[in-house]
Amino acid sequence: MAKPTGIAKAELxxxxxxxxxxxxxxxxxxxxxxxxxxxxxxxxxYHFKTKxxxxxxxxxxxxxxxxxxxxxxxxxxxxxxxxxxxxxxxxNVFYHKLYFTLIVIGFNNPSIKQQIADILKSENESLFxxxxxxWEKSPIEGVSLESWSIFFNALMDGLALQVMVLEDFPIDxxxxxxxxxxxxxxxxxx
Amino acid sequence: MAKPTGIAKAELxxxxxxxxxxxxxxxxxxxxxxxxxxxxxxxxxYHFKTKxxxxxxxxxxxxxxxxxxxxxxxxxxxxxxxxxxxxxxxxNVFYHKLYFTLIVIGFNNPSIKQQIADILKSENESLFxxxxxxWEKSPIEGVSLESWSIFFNALMDGLALQVMVLEDFPIDxxxxxxxxxxxxxxxxxx
Amino acid sequence: MAKPTGIAKAELxxxxxxxxxxxxxxxxxxxxxxxxxxxxxxxxxYHFKTKxxxxxxxxxxxxxxxxxxxxxxxxxxxxxxxxxxxxxxxxNVFYHKLYFTLIVIGFNNPSIKQQIADILKSENESLFxxxxxxWEKSPIEGVSLESWSIFFNALMDGLALQVMVLEDFPIDxxxxxxxxxxxxxxxxxx
Amino acid sequence: MAKPTGIAKAELxxxxxxxxxxxxxxxxxxxxxxxxxxxxxxxxxYHFKTKxxxxxxxxxxxxxxxxxxxxxxxxxxxxxxxxxxxxxxxxNVFYHKLYFTLIVIGFNNPSIKQQIADILKSENESLFxxxxxxWEKSPIEGVSLESWSIFFNALMDGLALQVMVLEDFPIDxxxxxxxxxxxxxxxxxx
DNA sequence: CATGAATGAGACTTCATTCAT
DNA sequence: AATGAATGAAGTCTCATTCAT
Numbered sequence: 001m002a003k004p005t006g007i008a009k010a011e012l013x014x015x016x017x018x019x020x021x022x023x024x025x026x027x028x029x030x031x032x033x034x035x036x037x038x039x040x041x042x043x044x045x046y047h048f049k050t051k052x053x054x055x056x057x058x059x060x061x062x063x064x065x066x067x068x069x070x071x072x073x074x075x076x077x078x079x080x081x082x083x084x085x086x087x088x089x090x091x092n093v094f095y096h097k098l099y100f101t102l103i104v105i106g107f108n109n110p111s112i113k114q115q116i117a118d119i120l121k122s123e124n125e126s127l128f129x130x131x132x133x134x135w136e137k138s139p140i141e142g143v144s145l146e147s148w149s150i151f152f153n154a155l156m157d158g159l160a161l162q163v164m165v166l167e168d169f170p171i172d173x174x175x176x177x178x179x180x181x182x183x184x185x186x187x188x189x190x
Numbered sequence: 191m192a193k194p195t196g197i198a199k200a201e202l203x204x205x206x207x208x209x210x211x212x213x214x215x216x217x218x219x220x221x222x223x224x225x226x227x228x229x230x231x232x233x234x235x236y237h238f239k240t241k242x243x244x245x246x247x248x249x250x251x252x253x254x255x256x257x258x259x260x261x262x263x264x265x266x267x268x269x270x271x272x273x274x275x276x277x278x279x280x281x282n283v284f285y286h287k288l289y290f291t292l293i294v295i296g297f298n299n300p301s302i303k304q305q306i307a308d309i310l311k312s313e314n315e316s317l318f319x320x321x322x323x324x325w326e327k328s329p330i331e332g333v334s335l336e337s338w339s340i341f342f343n344a345l346m347d348g349l350a351l352q353v354m355v356l357e358d359f360p361i362d363x364x365x366x367x368x369x370x371x372x373x374x375x376x377x378x379x380x
Numbered sequence: 381m382a383k384p385t386g387i388a389k390a391e392l393x394x395x396x397x398x399x400x401x402x403x404x405x406x407x408x409x410x411x412x413x414x415x416x417x418x419x420x421x422x423x424x425x426y427h428f429k430t431k432x433x434x435x436x437x438x439x440x441x442x443x444x445x446x447x448x449x450x451x452x453x454x455x456x457x458x459x460x461x462x463x464x465x466x467x468x469x470x471x472n473v474f475y476h477k478l479y480f481t482l483i484v485i486g487f488n489n490p491s492i493k494q495q496i497a498d499i500l501k502s503e504n505e506s507l508f509x510x511x512x513x514x515w516e517k518s519p520i521e522g523v524s525l526e527s528w529s530i531f532f533n534a535l536m537d538g539l540a541l542q543v544m545v546l547e548d549f550p551i552d553x554x555x556x557x558x559x560x561x562x563x564x565x566x567x568x569x570x
Numbered sequence: 571m572a573k574p575t576g577i578a579k580a581e582l583x584x585x586x587x588x589x590x591x592x593x594x595x596x597x598x599x600x601x602x603x604x605x606x607x608x609x610x611x612x613x614x615x616y617h618f619k620t621k622x623x624x625x626x627x628x629x630x631x632x633x634x635x636x637x638x639x640x641x642x643x644x645x646x647x648x649x650x651x652x653x654x655x656x657x658x659x660x661x662n663v664f665y666h667k668l669y670f671t672l673i674v675i676g677f678n679n680p681s682i683k684q685q686i687a688d689i690l691k692s693e694n695e696s697l698f699x700x701x702x703x704x705w706e707k708s709p710i711e712g713v714s715l716e717s718w719s720i721f722f723n724a725l726m727d728g729l730a731l732q733v734m735v736l737e738d739f740p741i742d743x744x745x746x747x748x749x750x751x752x753x754x755x756x757x758x759x760x
Numbered sequence: 761c762a763t764g765a766a767t768g769a770g771a772c773t774t775c776a777t778t779c780a781t
Numbered sequence: 782a783a784t785g786a787a788t789g790a791a792g793t794c795t796c797a798t799t800c801a802t
Contacts (some may be wrong), residue, residue, distance in 0.1 A: 008786080024298030025215050030772065034210040042788050045773065097297050103355060104294040107287050108214030117355050140374050149289045150352065150364065151371075157351055158344025165293060166308050174340065177333040181341075188378070220797060230763050231797085241797060388782085404678030405595050420781060420784050422778085431776060444690055477677050483735060484674040487667050488594030497735050520754050523747040530744065531751075534728025542720065545673060545687050552721065557713040561721075564710050568758070578765080598791065612767050615794065
């Protein structure tokens with residue numbers, strides 16, 4: 001006895017994400033979500049109390065995705081990067097557009113901001129664990145592994161941004177170069 | 191040819207920026223801009239053809255700011271970073287909120303996206319020039335100075351993001367650590 | 381023929397009355413009624429054909445209450461007044477809010493208006509019977525006992541109105557004074 | 571230079587009152603008001619912040635009417651009654667429907683309730699002044715003139731109610747009888 | 761230059777009602 | 782007998798835009 005409600009809601013959320021990414025915040029309308037999901041606007045309100053609630057549940061679902069994605073990533077750091085590159089940058093401009101859109105919405109929406117903050121922190125922590133396994137200790141004195149993980153996370157986000165804005169951004173090349181940097185730093189630390 | 195209108199227009203643009211940052215995209219209303227500027231909505235239409243035109247002119251003004259800011263920055267790279275830190279992160283969360291907001295708007299607005307792309311490119315170039323002066327050559331073989339500049343620019347943006355989302359982000363500490371990294375890499379390259 | 385449904389229906393009606401009084405006409409929603417009754421909206425439609433049907437049945441139930449209440453009241457007039465005061469004004473602001481609400485709904489709803497009219501008339505008649513027993517004849521020539529009964533009924537309603545609107549209305553005091561008036565008038569008529 | 575705005579707003583209020591009376595609370599929609607006034611719904615929102623604001627301003631205008639109406643009425647009490655009868659009951663079922671509708675809305679709306687309370691109190695006071703001139707002292711010991719004025723006000727409202735609900739209510743006849751009562755009571759007091 | 765008034769399209773939201781289960 | 786899901790019409794409200802003054 002599968003829960004039809006749960007499925008329906010998940011489908012609505014998926015439709016909402018697609019709308020948010022394809023139409024942009026300004027055109028993120030409930031009518032558009034309804035059409036995308038193939039239901040009426042009333043149906044949306046049967047499942048979500050308000051429009052903001054949809055945004056919140058979108059983030060929550062991202063949050064869960066993010067957690068699972070990153071918790072798996074306790075192998076080698078470079079693999080994380082490449083894996084991220086593949087799963088998030090190359091294929092998933094979608095994911096990052098959604099992510100940045102929600103960040104910007106969060107600027108003026110405390111609840112959403114909080115959730116984004118949680119995601120960021122958990123990403124930083126995941127990267128920290130990965131770095132610990134990879135490097136054991138920081139290659140540069142005075143720069144903690146925590147800081148390195150924050151830097152790498154920031155770098156990922158910053159690169160994602162350039163990918164999204166610059167049409168012909170050669171992300172693959174940059175990941176190869178990043179790999180070299182990580183390796184060189186590792187050897188520096190020994 | 192005195193330009194009294196130009197002045198008024200600049201004030202409207204300032205008001206518009208404040209609205210965009212303080213109200214967020216969703217509540218970026220011409221009524222709000224008018225109130226912020228202390229004029230009526232009609233007045234705005236005397237100066238701007240449409241709402242989108244305001245956004246475009248906002249971005250153009252940022253563009254000019256960005257150029258001037260970065261063209262000055264042809265001294266030492268670390269100083270750039272610290273200067274950026276001071277002028278943009280610490281004091282200017284405002285600037286970065288505006289910047290990221292426009293990026294996200296750009297996701298679904300080609301004209302704005304183009305301008306954002308131009309800004310990004312010119313920032314990359316400015317950083318490249320600065321790095322050239324600072325490092326002369328790349329500290330790691332196989333990683334071009336162009337790539338380093340892109341990495342640093344991405345890092346800046348990514349850190350800015352964390353500053354804006356995480357309330358208690360110790361940005362100062364990170365800049366000190368970044369300085370150490372830059373210096374270490376420099377010595378590595380000699 | 382047990383009527384389990386009948387009981388359920390009565391409960392729904394009670395819930396509906398509470399909603400109508402506590403939420404007001406404007407928020408008199410089937411969803412609210414359903415929640416109040418602890419059932420789903422669908423259940424309401426099992427028992428009532430439409431929303432208006434609920435209102436009609438509410439009024440019918442009041443009608444029955446009213447009749448029984450007043451038919452008992454064939455003793456002394458003053459006792460009626462005091463009894464009314466106790467059962468309707470002091471404790472039963474609820475009853476009067478419901479009553480006035482339905483009157484106002486009746487302004488634009490012929491079926492309801494008709495029922496309200498019936499209630500009013502039967503109240504007038506009951507008061508007339510009571511007055512007949514109490515006074516035998518009118519204390520003032522040219523003013524029929526029918527008129528007196530209408531006046532007293534109007535007075536009751538008007539006082540109820542003031543009770544409901546004025547927070548600190550000393551209804552008890554007024555009933556004592558009313559009693560004096562009734563007695564004085566009675567002696568006047570002898 | 572007449573104020574066109576003021577006039578426009580007054581016209582909107584008039585239209586709103588007509589809607590409220592002719593359509594009833596349940597159908598008191600902004601669309602209806604707009605159509606009645608011959609403007610678009612947007613226009614209404616240019617003049618009134620919300621729908622509730624319209625109701626509040628309706629009451630305020632009634633309040634002003636009521637004050638002026640009653641302050642004039644410092645002549646003879648019976649004339650007040652007749653005058654009221656003429657201006658309010660016979661011709662102005664409209665006025666009373668509006669009045670009772672607002673009272674019922676006030677049951678669940680504190681701001682409106684407060685204004686209704688103010689109106690009631692000022693009516694009571696006006697009647698008290700009129701009674702003082704007419705009777706000088708109370709015809710029945712133990713019943714203050716204040717109480718008499720409240721009773722007469724309640725009586726007026728209660729009769730108005732019967733007029734509105736009972737199609738063939740002979741209000742004229744009742745006013746004549748009321749006049750006899752007032753006169754008889756007056757002589758009783760001498 | 762600037763404004764106040766007005767507009768109409770479209771946003772979010774509510775709600776009576778229906779229906780398969 | 783009851784329910785949960787869905788609907789679509791309609792309601793309140795917002796907003797970019799226009800225009801006479």
